[in-house]
Amino acid sequence: MPHYLTRRVSFAAAHRYRISEWSDEKNAQTFGLCARPNYHGHSYVCDVTVTGSLDAVTGFVADLGVLDTVLQREVRERFDHANINLDIPEFADGRLMPTGENLAQFIYERVQGALGSAIRVVRVTVAEDPTLSATYEPG
Amino acid sequence: MPHYLTRRVSFAAAHRYRISEWSDEKNAQTFGLCARPNYHGHSYVCDVTVTGSLDAVTGFVADLGVLDTVLQREVRERFDHANINLDIPEFADGRLMPTGENLAQFIYERVQGALGSAIRVVRVTVAEDPTLSATYEPG
Amino acid sequence: MPHYLTRRVSFAAAHRYRISEWSDEKNAQTFGLCARPNYHGHSYVCDVTVTGSLDAVTGFVADLGVLDTVLQREVRERFDHANINLDIPEFADGRLMPTGENLAQFIYERVQGALGSAIRVVRVTVAEDPTLSATYEPG
Amino acid sequence: MPHYLTRRVSFAAAHRYRISEWSDEKNAQTFGLCARPNYHGHSYVCDVTVTGSLDAVTGFVADLGVLDTVLQREVRERFDHANINLDIPEFADGRLMPTGENLAQFIYERVQGALGSAIRVVRVTVAEDPTLSATYEPG
Amino acid sequence: MPHYLTRRVSFAAAHRYRISEWSDEKNAQTFGLCARPNYHGHSYVCDVTVTGSLDAVTGFVADLGVLDTVLQREVRERFDHANINLDIPEFADGRLMPTGENLAQFIYERVQGALGSAIRVVRVTVAEDPTLSATYEPG
Amino acid sequence: MPHYLTRRVSFAAAHRYRISEWSDEKNAQTFGLCARPNYHGHSYVCDVTVTGSLDAVTGFVADLGVLDTVLQREVRERFDHANINLDIPEFADGRLMPTGENLAQFIYERVQGALGSAIRVVRVTVAEDPTLSATYEPG
Numbered sequence: 001m002p003h004y005l006t007r008r009v010s011f012a013a014a015h016r017y018r019i020s021e022w023s024d025e026k027n028a029q030t031f032g033l034c035a036r037p038n039y040h041g042h043s044y045v046c047d048v049t050v051t052g053s054l055d056a057v058t059g060f061v062a063d064l065g066v067l068d069t070v071l072q073r074e075v076r077e078r079f080d081h082a083n084i085n086l087d088i089p090e091f092a093d094g095r096l097m098p099t100g101e102n103l104a105q106f107i108y109e110r111v112q113g114a115l116g117s118a119i120r121v122v123r124v125t126v127a128e129d130p131t132l133s134a135t136y137e138p139g
Numbered sequence: 140m141p142h143y144l145t146r147r148v149s150f151a152a153a154h155r156y157r158i159s160e161w162s163d164e165k166n167a168q169t170f171g172l173c174a175r176p177n178y179h180g181h182s183y184v185c186d187v188t189v190t191g192s193l194d195a196v197t198g199f200v201a202d203l204g205v206l207d208t209v210l211q212r213e214v215r216e217r218f219d220h221a222n223i224n225l226d227i228p229e230f231a232d233g234r235l236m237p238t239g240e241n242l243a244q245f246i247y248e249r250v251q252g253a254l255g256s257a258i259r260v261v262r263v264t265v266a267e268d269p270t271l272s273a274t275y276e277p278g
Numbered sequence: 279m280p281h282y283l284t285r286r287v288s289f290a291a292a293h294r295y296r297i298s299e300w301s302d303e304k305n306a307q308t309f310g311l312c313a314r315p316n317y318h319g320h321s322y323v324c325d326v327t328v329t330g331s332l333d334a335v336t337g338f339v340a341d342l343g344v345l346d347t348v349l350q351r352e353v354r355e356r357f358d359h360a361n362i363n364l365d366i367p368e369f370a371d372g373r374l375m376p377t378g379e380n381l382a383q384f385i386y387e388r389v390q391g392a393l394g395s396a397i398r399v400v401r402v403t404v405a406e407d408p409t410l411s412a413t414y415e416p417g
Numbered sequence: 418m419p420h421y422l423t424r425r426v427s428f429a430a431a432h433r434y435r436i437s438e439w440s441d442e443k444n445a446q447t448f449g450l451c452a453r454p455n456y457h458g459h460s461y462v463c464d465v466t467v468t469g470s471l472d473a474v475t476g477f478v479a480d481l482g483v484l485d486t487v488l489q490r491e492v493r494e495r496f497d498h499a500n501i502n503l504d505i506p507e508f509a510d511g512r513l514m515p516t517g518e519n520l521a522q523f524i525y526e527r528v529q530g531a532l533g534s535a536i537r538v539v540r541v542t543v544a545e546d547p548t549l550s551a552t553y554e555p556g
Numbered sequence: 557m558p559h560y561l562t563r564r565v566s567f568a569a570a571h572r573y574r575i576s577e578w579s580d581e582k583n584a585q586t587f588g589l590c591a592r593p594n595y596h597g598h599s600y601v602c603d604v605t606v607t608g609s610l611d612a613v614t615g616f617v618a619d620l621g622v623l624d625t626v627l628q629r630e631v632r633e634r635f636d637h638a639n640i641n642l643d644i645p646e647f648a649d650g651r652l653m654p655t656g657e658n659l660a661q662f663i664y665e666r667v668q669g670a671l672g673s674a675i676r677v678v679r680v681t682v683a684e685d686p687t688l689s690a691t692y693e694p695g
Numbered sequence: 696m697p698h699y700l701t702r703r704v705s706f707a708a709a710h711r712y713r714i715s716e717w718s719d720e721k722n723a724q725t726f727g728l729c730a731r732p733n734y735h736g737h738s739y740v741c742d743v744t745v746t747g748s749l750d751a752v753t754g755f756v757a758d759l760g761v762l763d764t765v766l767q768r769e770v771r772e773r774f775d776h777a778n779i780n781l782d783i784p785e786f787a788d789g790r791l792m793p794t795g796e797n798l799a800q801f802i803y804e805r806v807q808g809a810l811g812s813a814i815r816v817v818r819v820t821v822a823e824d825p826t827l828s829a830t831y832e833p834g
Binding site: 017100130134135139 | 698699701702703
């Protein structure tokens with residue numbers, strides 16, 4: 001498909017990287033400052049890229065209203081002003097570590113699942129700040 | 140080709156999404172606020188990515204002077220301080236809807252056409268604002 | 279007051295600078311490309327700065343919920359996806375020219391009027407794009 | 418003083434706005450989503466502006482090495498990858514609410530205290546994200 | 557004056573901070589990496605803020621065409637793709653050190669001198685990058 | 696690989712494009728203002744994208760500590776506050792021209808070489824300013 005649309009959605013969230021079975025030392029060694037027990041946070045910026053065939057009448061590859069509704073529910077309402085480790089079951093201790101990599105894949109799965117076959121998600125990028133981002137591109 | 144060059148060009152333009160055969164209700168339902176009859180506008184940011192073989196002497200994949208001349212004429216002079224629907228014949232009522240998707244493809248075609256075979260355009264991205272952009276990548 | 283809070287609100291709008299009694303030549307000479315008759319547009323970014331005494335309990339100088347409600351109604355709903363010349367009576371032909379200077383003062387007056395005496399607006403900046411902005415600071 | 422220097426320092430931190438004596442309802446009514454018990458976070462961007470007399474030889478109003486050392490110790494080491502409520506005693510429950518307003522004043526006091534009389538801090542701005550910032554300017 | 561207009565102009569330049577009578581050690585101690593003999597450079601971003609009485613007809617505080625002509629000549633043509641120490645006599649060895657502070661004041665003087673009494677410059681900010689800027693405000 | 700991590704590293708450097716065997720006229724004709732003999736400079740922003748298999752325990756595709764150590768040594772220490780033509784042997788006169796294209800490929804080779812087989816670099820982008828960037832993607 002030659003046409004893509006990228007929509008940005010932001011959220012403010014807390015998280016930490018910590019494996020409870022590990023010692024403080026091993027957590028710090030592996031995760032650095034991100035292992036601090038009391039959590040820290042980021043103003044996350046998430047870009048979701050979709051594709052589809054261009055509608056010759058509307059000039060759209062995707063219904064932006066539908067996409068925005070899904071991003072609001074699956075991303076904003078789930079992650080904004082949340083503690084990712086504590087508030088989102090899939091990222092609880094012992095499950096997914098709330099890294100950018102896992103967040104990008106998780107958001108891909110939730111957004112693609114909600115959109116159904118009408119709109120195809122080809123890329124999700126999650127940036128913690130302007131210096132670090134993770135991207136998930138389904139095969 | 141492993142080398143790419145991306146040049147940004149900006150323009151301020153008005154547009155609207157509206158199909159004259161449709162009722163106001165259907166236009167609003169399909170295009171939301173973008174259907175408002177009196178036009179609105181954006182500070183568009185357009186990124187054009189080109190590729191080519193690296194010139195071992197100059198270290199360039201493309202002559203930036205040539206590229207800038209083409210972008211000035213094909214993008215800036217055409218779109219800056221224009222009403223896309225009214226001033227650019229290809230986007231007149233009943234023809235192309237001035238969405239990001241159509242703008243990106245149109246700019247690709249004009250820029251690639253003007254550059255000829257010496258420089259190959261591989262991607263054009265048109266952003267309305269930091270939260271929404273469309274990308275065209277020729278096959 | 280030593281404490282200030284600045285909130286950003288964005289809107290996409292069309293406008294033109296044109297005095298109907300003037301010739302096309304005089305309009306172009308005075309306003310440049312902004313005088314083009316069919317309008318152009320910008321992704322406006324507006325920063326509103328308020329002050330007040332710091333509430334020792336909440337740590338706020340202003341109720342952000344109240345401020346956001348006012349900005350939504352007075353700025354977003356009035357200007358977003360609008361043609362400033364045609365849709366906003368105060369900027370109709372023969373009245374205020376929709377320059378950044380006049381927009382900043384107008385937004386100051388509307389926002390301060392809606393906020394009442396509880397929150398004092400000290401600065402409104404309206405940027406057309408990253409290279410040009412106008413600021414209004416009441417005396 | 419006509420000369421100013423502004424240095425940016427960033428930090429990722431978690432916080433919440435919550436008064437333990439208040440009910441959940443009153444906390445939510447006052448602080449909105451910021452009252453959520455499990456904390457959320459931001460990629461804070463802090464700009465510190467200083468002034469001084471211009472050194473005719475070096476062309477500096479302040480020793481940037483000294484300023485950076487102080488910002489590293491007083492801002493980065495204290496706030497980065499921290500939970501402001503839990504890790505910084507002055508923002509513990511019942512003390513300062515970790516709002517932008519209080520953070521800006523607190524950083525002003527710490528940085529000015531560490532710099533001594535050689536460099537005068539005139540403004541500290543703390544932004545949670547590009548849409549909201551607080552500024553403290555000492556009298 | 558309650559109305560201000562801020563125009564951004566950018567330039568790419570090389571510079572170094574170095575006093576030829578000083579030893580390498582003293583230069584490095586005072587200026588850090590900026591003392592390196594072979595120069596380094598920045599993509600400078602300069603914001604010039606002007607004020608004036610609001611023209612009731614045009615809605616302008618300043619003639620932007622005049623301002624842009626002056627900024628092109630006094631800032632772009634002088635500094636863009638230049639070595640500030642070697643190409644601009646006022647910043648030659650033994651004269652002004654090309655710090656942000658001195659650049660901001662120098663640009664103020666040149667731009668205000670060229671504008672004459674019709675437009676009053678109230679602030680010039682020169683940023684080396686997003687983390688460091690200097691501002692000059694005439695008394 | 697579906698997972699990518701992009702890390703940004705910045706550096707301030709001087710450079711020029713100039714072939715000593717060519718006349719001033721031919722240099723200016725080919726390289727424009729970039730041929731000026733006394734060098735100019737940029738605040739370079741470099742984004743390095745890596746991939747790898749996702750570690751199910753840590754949620755990482757790459758050890759960010761390792762990547763940052765390599766970027767510090769191979770990019771920051773080599774290029775920051777340097778004159779690329781004079782200070783970096785590979786870009787000396789008669790060798791590589793310090794264009795964005797060559798810088799991106801050079802940084803790719805150095806960073807990939809230092810990382811070894813554990814982390815695969817898939818893209819390096821080097822931007823001179825927000826309007827121009829070069830990208831290298833190994834085959």
